[in-house]
Amino acid sequence: MIKVAVTDDHPLMAEGIRNVLFGNDKIQLTASWHRAIDTLEDQALEHIDVLFLDINLPDMSGIDLCKALMEKYNRLRVIAITSHQESWFLKNMMKAGAKGFLLKSASPKIILEAIITVCRGKEYIQSEMKDLLLSESLNQTTKAPIIPKLTRREQEVLQLISEEYTTQEIADKLFISTKTVETHRQNLTLKFGVKNSVGLVRVALEMGLL
Amino acid sequence: MIKVAVTDDHPLMAEGIRNVLFGNDKIQLTASWHRAIDTLEDQALEHIDVLFLDINLPDMSGIDLCKALMEKYNRLRVIAITSHQESWFLKNMMKAGAKGFLLKSASPKIILEAIITVCRGKEYIQSEMKDLLLSESLNQTTKAPIIPKLTRREQEVLQLISEEYTTQEIADKLFISTKTVETHRQNLTLKFGVKNSVGLVRVALEMGLL
DNA sequence: AGAAAAATGGGGGAAAACCCTGAGTTTTTT
DNA sequence: AAAAAACTCAGGGTTTTCCCCCATTTTTCT
Numbered sequence: 100m101i102k103v104a105v106t107d108d109h110p111l112m113a114e115g116i117r118n119v120l121f122g123n124d125k126i127q128l129t130a131s132w133h134r135a136i137d138t139l140e141d142q143a144l145e146h147i148d149v150l151f152l153d154i155n156l157p158d159m160s161g162i163d164l165c166k167a168l169m170e171k172y173n174r175l176r177v178i179a180i181t182s183h184q185e186s187w188f189l190k191n192m193m194k195a196g197a198k199g200f201l202l203k204s205a206s207p208k209i210i211l212e213a214i215i216t217v218c219r220g221k222e223y224i225q226s227e228m229k230d231l232l233l234s235e236s237l238n239q240t241t242k243a244p245i246i247p248k249l250t251r252r253e254q255e256v257l258q259l260i261s262e263e264y265t266t267q268e269i270a271d272k273l274f275i276s277t278k279t280v281e282t283h284r285q286n287l288t289l290k291f292g293v294k295n296s297v298g299l300v301r302v303a304l305e306m307g308l309l
Numbered sequence: 310m311i312k313v314a315v316t317d318d319h320p321l322m323a324e325g326i327r328n329v330l331f332g333n334d335k336i337q338l339t340a341s342w343h344r345a346i347d348t349l350e351d352q353a354l355e356h357i358d359v360l361f362l363d364i365n366l367p368d369m370s371g372i373d374l375c376k377a378l379m380e381k382y383n384r385l386r387v388i389a390i391t392s393h394q395e396s397w398f399l400k401n402m403m404k405a406g407a408k409g410f411l412l413k414s415a416s417p418k419i420i421l422e423a424i425i426t427v428c429r430g431k432e433y434i435q436s437e438m439k440d441l442l443l444s445e446s447l448n449q450t451t452k453a454p455i456i457p458k459l460t461r462r463e464q465e466v467l468q469l470i471s472e473e474y475t476t477q478e479i480a481d482k483l484f485i486s487t488k489t490v491e492t493h494r495q496n497l498t499l500k501f502g503v504k505n506s507v508g509l510v511r512v513a514l515e516m517g518l519l
Numbered sequence: 520a521g522a523a524a525a526a527t528g529g530g531g532g533a534a535a536a537c538c539c540t541g542a543g544t545t546t547t548t549t
Numbered sequence: 550a551a552a553a554a555a556c557t558c559a560g561g562g563t564t565t566t567c568c569c570c571c572a573t574t575t576t577t578c579t
Contacts, residue, residue, distance in 0.1 A: 108414055109392065109413045109414050110325075110414060110415075110416060110417075111321070111322055111325030111326065111329075111413055111414075111415075112321055112322075112325065113325075114324065114325035114326075114328040114329060114417075115320070115321030115322065115323075115324035115325040115328070116321065116324075117328060118324040118325070118327060118328045119321075119324060182319065182392075203319045203321055204318055204319050204320060204343075205320070205321075206320055207320070207324070250524085250525060250526080251525090251526095252525075252526065252527095253525095260507060261507060261511055263503060263504040263505055263507055263508040263511075265564085265565065265566090266565070266566075267564095267565085275526085275527070275528085276527075276528055276529085277528095278527080278528045278529060278530095279526070279527050279528060281528095281566080281567080281568095282526085282527080282528080283526085284566085284567085285567080285568080288567090293473060294473040294567095295473055295535090295566075295567075296506075296507050296566075296567095297470060297471065297473055297506050297507055297509075297510050298473040299507075300507050300510055300511050301471055301473075301510050301514065301519075304511065304514050304515075305514075309511075460554085460555060460556085461555090462555075462556065462557095463555095475534085475535065475536090476535070476536070477534095477535085485556085485557070485558085486557075486558055486559085487558095488557085488558050488559060488560090489556070489557050489558060491536080491537080491538095491558095492556085492557080492558080493556085494536085494537085495537080495538075495539095498537090504537095505536075505537075505565090506536075506537095520579105521578105521579090522577100522578085522579080523576100523577080523578070523579090524575100524576080524577070524578085525574100525575080525576065525577080526573100526574080526575070526576080527572100527573075527574070527575085528571100528572080528573080528574100529570100529571080529572085530569105530570085530571090531568105531569090531570090532567100532568085532569085533566105533567080533568080533569100534565100534566080534567070534568090535564105535565080535566065535567080536563100536564080536565065536566075537562100537563080537564065537565080537566105538561105538562085538563075538564090539560100539561090539562085539563105540559100540560090540561100541558105541559085541560095542557095542558085542559085543556105543557080543558085543559105544555100544556075544557065544558100545554100545555080545556065545557085546553100546554080546555070546556085547552100547553080547554070547555080548551105548552080548553070548554080549550100549551085549552075549553085
C-alpha cells in the first residue's frame with residue numbers, strides 16, 4: 100500500500116488526485132494540506148510515501164518547502180506539480196530534492212505512472228518538460244537556473260521598478276541617491292541574468308517574487 | 310436534473326468537480342473539454358445547463374469563448390473559474406456573459422451553491438472576489454478594466470519587448486524601421502495605460518497575454 | 520574582533536527609451 | 550467604392566537606462 104498526500108492551495112487539485120486514485124487498492128490518498136506550514140507541522144507526513152507538492156503556495160515557495168521536507172523526512176518522495184511550463188522551476192525543484200515533476204495538465208495515467216516510478220526510487224519527469232529542457236538547451240537560452248537571493252534593498256528596488264517608477268523616483272522614495280538605485284538595479288540584472296528592467300520584471304513575476 | 314460541463318485544460322479540475330458532484334442525484338457532470346475549439350464544436354452543449362469555464366485555455370481566451378457561447382446557446386449559464394484573483398478578469402467575464410465567478414480554491418459547498426444560484430437565473434460571485442472589488446474601488450487604483458485589443462503587429466512587438474530585445478533589434482527582426490517599432494511601443498503603452506515597457510510587460514503578463 | 524556582505528555614492532559616457540508632431544501607404548471593413 | 554483601421558516612417562528633442570570605472574560606510578555573520 101502506497102500512501103499519498105497533497106499540498107496545494109487549490110482544494111480541487113486534491114479532489115482530482117483523490118478521484119484518480121479512487122478504486123485503486125494499492126495507492127491511497129491519506130492527507131492533504133493547503134499551506135506549507137500545515138504540511139511541515141503535521142507529523143502524519145512520517146508515514147507518507149509520496150507527496151504531491153504545488154510550487155505556488157500562499158505562505159512559502161514550494162521549493163523551500165521541498166528542501167525543508169527533504170531534511171526532515173528522508174524517506175519521503177516529492178512530486179512537484181505546477182501549471183507553469185518553465186524549466187527553472189523544474190531545475191530548482193529537482194535541486195531541492197523532488198523526485199518527480201508533473202504539469203497540472205497531467206492525465207490520470209501519467210499520475211499513476213509517476214507515483215509508481217518514484218516509489219521504485221527512480222525519477223519521473225513528464226515528457227513535455229523533457230522536451231522543453233531539450234529545446235532550451237538547443238537554443239542555448241538557458242536562463243539562470245537558480246532563484247537569486249535578493250537583499251532587502253534589492254527587493255524594494257525591484258518592487259518599485261515593477262511599479263514603473265524611474266530611478267529618480269525610487270531614489271526619492273527610499274531617501275537614497277540615484278546612483279545607489281542604479282547599483283541595485285545593476286546587481287539585480289546580474290543576479291537574474293537578464294538584459295534590462297523588462298527582463299527583471301518578467302522573470303521576477305514568473306518566479307512569483309512580485 | 311441539472312447538467313454540468315467543464316472546459317479547462319487541466320484534467321484534474323474536471324476530476325475535482327466530478328468528485329464534488331459525486332453522489333448528488335440532481336446535478337450531473339456530463340461532459341468536459343480541454344480546448345475552446347472542442348467546446349464550441351460539440352453539439353452536446355445544447356443540453357448543458359451550466360458550463361464551468363477556465364479563462365486560461367490553450368487556444369483561445371476564456372473571455373472570447375464565453376462571448377461566442379453566449380451568442381450560440383442563450384440558455385447556457387457560464388461560471389468562470391480561475392486561479393487569478395484579479396478584478397479585470399471578473400469584469401470582462403461578466404461583460405462576456407458569464408453568470409458566475411469562482412476561484413479555483415472554491416470549496417465544494419461554494420461550487421454547489423454557485424450551480425444552483427445561476428440555474429435560478431441569478432448571478433453568483435464568490436465573496437472573496439466581491440471583497441477584492443470593494444477594496445479596489447476604495448483604493449481608487451482600479452486598473453484599466455478592459456483588455457485592450459491588440460493588432461497583430463502590436464502583439465509581435467509586445468512579445469519581443471518582453472523578450473528583452475531593443476527597439477533596434479525588434480526593427481531588424483520584423484524588417485521595419487526603428488521609428489515604426491517606437492510607434493507600436495507608444496500605442497501599446499497608451500492602450501494599456503502604463504508608463505513604460507516595464508509596465509507593459511507586467512500588465513501583459515498579468516492578463517495572460519504573453 | 521575580524522571578515523564578509525550589504526548599502527551607500529560618484530564620474531562620465533554611450534545607448535536606449537520616451538515624447539511630440541506629422542503624414543503617406545496598405546489592409547480590412549462596411 | 551468609400552471609410553476605417555492598421556501599418557509604415559520621419560525629424561528632433563528630452564529623459565532614462567545602461568555600463569564601465571571606483572570608493573566608503575554600515576550591517577551582519579563567524
